[in-house]
Amino acid sequence: MNPAGLHEQVRRAWAIAKKDIRLYYAKNSVLIFGILMPVFLFLAFFAGSSQLPLTFLLPGLVGVTLLFTATALSPAIYAWEGRHGTLERLVSCPVTIEAMVFGDMIASILFGIGITLITVFIALAFGLFPLHGIILVVSILLAACCFSAIGMLLAAPPTSEPSTPMTLSLLIKFPLIFISGIFVPLDQLPSWGLALSACSPLTYFTDLVRYSFTGEHYFPVIVDIIILALITLVFTAGTMYLHKRTMPQRM
Amino acid sequence: MTPVIHASDLTKVFGTSTAVDHVSFDVQEGEIFGFLGPNGAGKTTTTRMLNGVIPPDAGTAIILGHDIRSEPVLAKQGFGVVPETSNAYVDLTAWQNLMLMGELYGLARARAVERSSDLLGMLGLLEKKDQKVQAYSKGMKQRLILAMALIHEPELLFLDEPTSGLDVQSTHMILSLLRDLNQHGTTIFLTTHNMEEANQLCHRVGIIRAGKIVAIDAPEKLKTAIDRVHRIEVSFDQGVSGDALAELSGVTSAERTGDKWQITTQDKDATIRALVTFTEQHGTAIVTLNTLAPTLDEAFLLLTQGERP
Numbered sequence: 335m336n337p338a339g340l341h342e343q344v345r346r347a348w349a350i351a352k353k354d355i356r357l358y359y360a361k362n363s364v365l366i367f368g369i370l371m372p373v374f375l376f377l378a379f380f381a382g383s384s385q386l387p388l389t390f391l392l393p394g395l396v397g398v399t400l401l402f403t404a405t406a407l408s409p410a411i412y413a414w415e416g417r418h419g420t421l422e423r424l425v426s427c428p429v430t431i432e433a434m435v436f437g438d439m440i441a442s443i444l445f446g447i448g449i450t451l452i453t454v455f456i457a458l459a460f461g462l463f464p465l466h467g468i469i470l471v472v473s474i475l476l477a478a479c480c481f482s483a484i485g486m487l488l489a490a491p492p493t494s495e496p497s498t499p500m501t502l503s504l505l506i507k508f509p510l511i512f513i514s515g516i517f518v519p520l521d522q523l524p525s526w527g528l529a530l531s532a533c534s535p536l537t538y539f540t541d542l543v544r545y546s547f548t549g550e551h552y553f554p555v556i557v558d559i560i561i562l563a564l565i566t567l568v569f570t571a572g573t574m575y576l577h578k579r580t581m582p583q584r585m
Numbered sequence: 586m587t588p589v590i591h592a593s594d595l596t597k598v599f600g601t602s603t604a605v606d607h608v609s610f611d612v613q614e615g616e617i618f619g620f621l622g623p624n625g626a627g628k629t630t631t632t633r634m635l636n637g638v639i640p641p642d643a644g645t646a647i648i649l650g651h652d653i654r655s656e657p658v659l660a661k662q663g664f665g666v667v668p669e670t671s672n673a674y675v676d677l678t679a680w681q682n683l684m685l686m687g688e689l690y691g692l693a694r695a696r697a698v699e700r701s702s703d704l705l706g707m708l709g710l711l712e713k714k715d716q717k718v719q720a721y722s723k724g725m726k727q728r729l730i731l732a733m734a735l736i737h738e739p740e741l742l743f744l745d746e747p748t749s750g751l752d753v754q755s756t757h758m759i760l761s762l763l764r765d766l767n768q769h770g771t772t773i774f775l776t777t778h779n780m781e782e783a784n785q786l787c788h789r790v791g792i793i794r795a796g797k798i799v800a801i802d803a804p805e806k807l808k809t810a811i812d813r814v815h816r817i818e819v820s821f822d823q824g825v826s827g828d829a830l831a832e833l834s835g836v837t838s839a840e841r842t843g844d845k846w847q848i849t850t851q852d853k854d855a856t857i858r859a860l861v862t863f864t865e866q867h868g869t870a871i872v873t874l875n876t877l878a879p880t881l882d883e884a885f886l887l888l889t890q891g892e893r894p
Contacts, residue, residue: 335691338658342691349688357676419672423733426636426668427689428661585639 343433350429350437351444358407358414359445368406368449372399376456379517386517389548392457394516397540399453400474401481401507404446408438408485409499412577416494416584425585431578435486439570442482450474462547469555470546476562477539483569484535490576492583510536520552538562587650589614589741589772590635594644597630604630606796607644614740617763617773619787619804621780623889627796628776629669632745635774636666649740662690664741665734669749669776671726675719679710679729682718683736690737697736704732708758724755731759735766742766745776760786780885794889807888815853816877819860820845822870829867833859845873 379391415421514536531537538558545551588611597605605627612618622628634641637653646653651660673682687697705711708728748756791801830839835852850856
C-alpha cells in the first residue's frame, strides 16, 4: 500500500465524504430543508410568474435547487470542524489537503443530486418528461461537481465562524439566480445582462436542463457542456490550491 | 542509527513573536521522550510542526525518515497523535470514530474492526462503543482519542498532556498502556506539565523555555546536574559525633535532624563509602541511608525560572 498514491487518497476522500454525509447532510433538519426548499421555490416560481409556462419554469427550478443544495453546507464545514478541533485531527492524518477537499466535494455532490432528483420528479409529475435523458443526467452530474467546487471555494477563507462563509455564499448565489435565465429567458435580456449571464455556470446548466426537457436551448448544447466542464475544472483546481494555502492559517 | 524524530533548527514566528526559535533535537527508536516547559514556552507549537499540522518558518523535521513538509503523508502514516483537548467527532459513536480513523489510515475493514474491538476492550470502552461521544466523560474521551491514535499500530506516538485533568482510573490506565506500548517498541513523544509523570515514564526529557531548548538529558542526570552539592540522610543504631561525621571524605556539613543526620557532600559516592568505613571503625550500624537528590520539579523550575515569553 502506498498511502500517498492516488488510489489510497481517493479511498480516504471517500471516508471523509461518508463522515460528512453522516454528520452534516443526513440530519433531519438538513434533509427536511433540502426537500422543502425546492417545493417552496416551485410554488414561488409558479405563483409569481404566471406569464411563463411550466416548461420554462421547471428547468429553472432544477437549476436553482442543484445550486443551492450542492453549496448548502460545504462552505461552513471547515469553519465548524476548525472550531471543534476535528479539522486538526484530519490534518494530522495521512490525507492530503486535495483528498480532504475532494471528500467534502463528493458529499455535497451526492446531497445536491439527491435533492435535485425531487425537482425532476416534480417536473415528471407535471407531465414534463425529458426528451434527452442522457443530457439531463450528464448535465446534473457536471453541474453538481461545478457547484460543489464553488461551495468549497467559498470555504477557502480561513475562519472559525461558520456564518462568514454562509453569508458570502448567499451573497453570491442569489444574484446568480437573476442573471442565469431562471426568471427571464436569455433572449429577452439586454446585452449587458447577457454578458453577465455568460459568466454564470448556472446559465449553462439551466440551458442544458431546458434542452433536456423541451428541446429548446440558447447556447449550443456542446458549448454548454464544454463551458460547464471547464468552469468545473478551473474551480476544482482553484479550490484545492487555495485550501492548501489557507489550511495552515486555520490551525 | 537513524532517529525516529530529527528536528533541526525548527522555527515558528507568529507576528513579531518567535514562538519556537531554532529548536533541534533527536528522539531515538524505542525512547519515551518527555517535552517539558512552562505555558507558552513553545511545546505545543513544536509538536504541531512535528505533526505536520502547521508548517515551520525555518528548519526541518524528519519523522520516521520522511520530511514532514515534502512527504507529509508517508510521515503521518507512521505516527499517531493524542492532542491535549479531545477532538473526536462528538456526534459519532466511539465505534464510528474508530472506523473513520481506520479508513483514513488505509486499514482493511476487517483489520479496523479487530483493532477497534481490541483497543476499546483494553481501554474499558467496549460496552459504550455505540454511544455518541458527546455523552462521554473527559476520561472516556481521552481514552477514545488514544484508541484512535493507536488504530493503525503506529511506530511513533505523540501525546500532548494525555492525563491532564483526568481521574485516577483513566490516568493509571493510560500510563500503563503507554509503558506497555513502549515495551513493545513504540517510540513515545510526550508533552507534559506533570513532572512526576515525566520522571516515571521518560528515558530522556527536553526542556523548552521561551522557544529555546535549555536542556536535554535523562531525568536523573538532569536532576543531579542542577545541584552539585548532594544530600545524604543517614541514621545509626547508636549516637555518633557530628564532628566525626563532618571530617569524613567529601562531607561539607553534618546536621542532626531528629534521630537522623543530614549530610551535605560534593562526592556522594566517596561519602557513602566513608560512612560504611566509619560504622566499622566505631562499632555502629547504619539503620537507614537515603540520598536526597533534587526532584525533577526543582530541576525544571531552576531551568525555566525567570524567563517567560
